[in-house]
Amino acid sequence: MPYLCIGHCCPPREVQLWPISTMSQPATPQPAVLLSIDPELNLKRYTHIYFLGIGGIGMSALARWFLANGYVVAGYDKTSTPLTQALEAEGMEINYQDVLSAMPDWIKTWSDKILVVLTPAIPTDHQQWNWLLAKEFRIFKRAKVLGLIASGHKTIGIAGTHGKTTTSTMLAHLLKSGGVATTAFMGGIARNYNTNLLLSTKPATETWLVAEADEFDRSFLHLYPQITVLTSTDADHLDIYGHADDLLETFGLFVGQIQVGGTVYTRKGITTVVPSHAKHHEFDLASAEICAQDLKVHNDCFSFDAKLHNQLVPGIVLQMPGYHNVANALAAAAVASEIGLNADQIREGLNSFKGVGRRFEFVKQTGATTFIDDYAHHPTEIEAFLSSVKAMYPNKRVTAIFQPHLYSRTRDFLMGFAQALGLADEVILLDIYPAREQPIPGVTSERLLELIPIQNKLLLPKQRLVGYLANHPVEVICTIGAGDIDAMVQSIAQVLR
Numbered sequence: 001m002p003y004l005c006i007g008h009c010c011p012p013r014e015v016q017l018w019p020i021s022t023m024s025q026p027a028t029p030q031p032a033v034l035l036s037i038d039p040e041l042n043l044k045r046y047t048h049i050y051f052l053g054i055g056g057i058g059m060s061a062l063a064r065w066f067l068a069n070g071y072v073v074a075g076y077d078k079t080s081t082p083l084t085q086a087l088e089a090e091g092m093e094i095n096y097q098d099v100l101s102a103m104p105d106w107i108k109t110w111s112d113k114i115l116v117v118l119t120p121a122i123p124t125d126h127q128q129w130n131w132l133l134a135k136e137f138r139i140f141k142r143a144k145v146l147g148l149i150a151s152g153h154k155t156i157g158i159a160g161t162h163g164k165t166t167t168s169t170m171l172a173h174l175l176k177s178g179g180v181a182t183t184a185f186m187g188g189i190a191r192n193y194n195t196n197l198l199l200s201t202k203p204a205t206e207t208w209l210v211a212e213a214d215e216f217d218r219s220f221l222h223l224y225p226q227i228t229v230l231t232s233t234d235a236d237h238l239d240i241y242g243h244a245d246d247l248l249e250t251f252g253l254f255v256g257q258i259q260v261g262g263t264v265y266t267r268k269g270i271t272t273v274v275p276s277h278a279k280h281h282e283f284d285l286a287s288a289e290i291c292a293q294d295l296k297v298h299n300d301c302f303s304f305d306a307k308l309h310n311q312l313v314p315g316i317v318l319q320m321p322g323y324h325n326v327a328n329a330l331a332a333a334a335v336a337s338e339i340g341l342n343a344d345q346i347r348e349g350l351n352s353f354k355g356v357g358r359r360f361e362f363v364k365q366t367g368a369t370t371f372i373d374d375y376a377h378h379p380t381e382i383e384a385f386l387s388s389v390k391a392m393y394p395n396k397r398v399t400a401i402f403q404p405h406l407y408s409r410t411r412d413f414l415m416g417f418a419q420a421l422g423l424a425d426e427v428i429l430l431d432i433y434p435a436r437e438q439p440i441p442g443v444t445s446e447r448l449l450e451l452i453p454i455q456n457k458l459l460l461p462k463q464r465l466v467g468y469l470a471n472h473p474v475e476v477i478c479t480i481g482a483g484d485i486d487a488m489v490q491s492i493a494q495v496l497r
Helices: 057-068 082-089 127-134 142-150 164-177 216-222 244-255 323-339 343-351 379-392 407-412 414-421 445-451 462-470 485-495
Strands: 014-017 033-036 048-052 072-076 093-095 114-118 138-141 154-159 182-190 195-198 208-213 227-230 263-267 279-283 291-298 301-307 312-318 361-365 370-374 398-402 426-429 457-459 476-480
Touching: 048 057, 048 127, 057 072, 057 082, 057 114, 057 142, 057 182, 057 195, 082 093, 114 142, 127 138, 138 142, 142 208, 142 216, 154 164, 154 244, 164 182, 164 208, 164 227, 164 323, 164 343, 216 244, 227 244, 227 323, 263 323, 279 323, 291 323, 301 323, 312 323, 312 343, 323 343, 323 379, 361 485, 370 379, 370 485, 379 398, 379 414, 379 476, 398 414, 407 414, 414 445, 426 445, 445 457, 462 485, 476 485
Parallel strands: 048 072, 048 114, 072 093, 114 138, 154 208, 154 227, 182 208, 227 263, 263 279, 370 476, 398 426, 398 476, 426 457
Antiparallel strands: 014 033, 182 195, 291 301, 301 312, 361 370
16 A cells, blocks of 8 residues: 555654653753654655645745755646746756656656655646555655654744744744754745745754644644744634634644643734643733834834843834734744844844745835735735735725635635725725635625725736736735736736836
8 A cells, every 4th residue: 555644643653752841941942752663754765755736835845955955856736937947947857747757757666765745735636646646655745744854853833824924934034144053944935035945054953943834734733843833813724624613623733732841922812722831922013921012104114112021122124014014023033032032133133034925025116106915815814914005005095906715715704805805995806716626606706896895896807907907007006815816916017107
């Protein structure tokens, strides 16, 4: 039988040990010990790695890690993108057709030195995947592989329905710029480094690993962090969880996996129970142990003083604007403080942080027009994003272009999407991006458009958008969504007057 690890459960021969920390300083707890009794779980036994879905943001970071560590790396993805093109330039062989002939020659003959890494987005009728299953290749899900890598490090897991990508990238930059040995698997492209992977040159036991802990497919249950950050627990991925209570329960399971003597940071208002063997701190914009003071909006930036555990970090000017990003910065700063960064290092790190691709990203700014692109794809994210845009440009007209992502998410949060989009002065709605789903009867962009509580709104086919904008004056324009709307960003920027 093929070795296929695709659930959140672990193989029966894998043993996770939680050592009791005997050190007085919480910043340096003992790392988790993963006993790979089954040799198939030892990544050192493999020489060649094949990725099914190599162009995903999490998959590509893993592919880069393996390549940097001397493995031969190749993979399949559905579409050529700037990210897959970058991977090819780095030395990976990538094919874009789901046919066996497109696979590299070395994988066509079975070898126990080959590991296949799978993303949950691959459909069950995928030809390459089914051939690999039939040939009994060893196949691990992405989350399992990340968990195996993390098990040898001191790990920081950043989780939450919203904010985990920005928070993990901010923290990775803070630690790296502060001289801390850091490896980071980020869920976005860090604009300071133009990559989603940072690598430490020091041994794993001396390195902090920052991991975006993804709730999708219960992936984060493969991580056992020394420090956990939980930014939000709003309902999402109900196609996976079925009910919001099940998602909350799973967040609780993840928080419960904190190492003995570790620390959990949660946004104020989150009710997840933190186990008694860990320390707990809350952060928020105001009225929390960790909070912002003297928060101001000016010149496309948010400035504030950060009140952390027992120190104040004054004079922070966040180049990545947004009230929600101030909260993310507070969480990142608190963790950096615990690990040992001083106030100057934290301030300099946050002030030099350039942001994450597609997270409040300024695409174009002229005297008359500002163009911002954002990955927001949940009502809470859209509300936070548009509220911040309106605060920054209170006297300008805000045009929001939104591409809904997934039929199930649109159905589950229809009214929430409508109310959040209603914060804009004008809405241009695109058709739903299906991703892995088939259409659901009655779930359409037309239905969403009807519910948006403003007068200036319209539905456009994607192929007509750029032509429409070429003759449509705008002041502040925002592209929003997690589908393929990002592929249109440069074309839109070129036609804006």
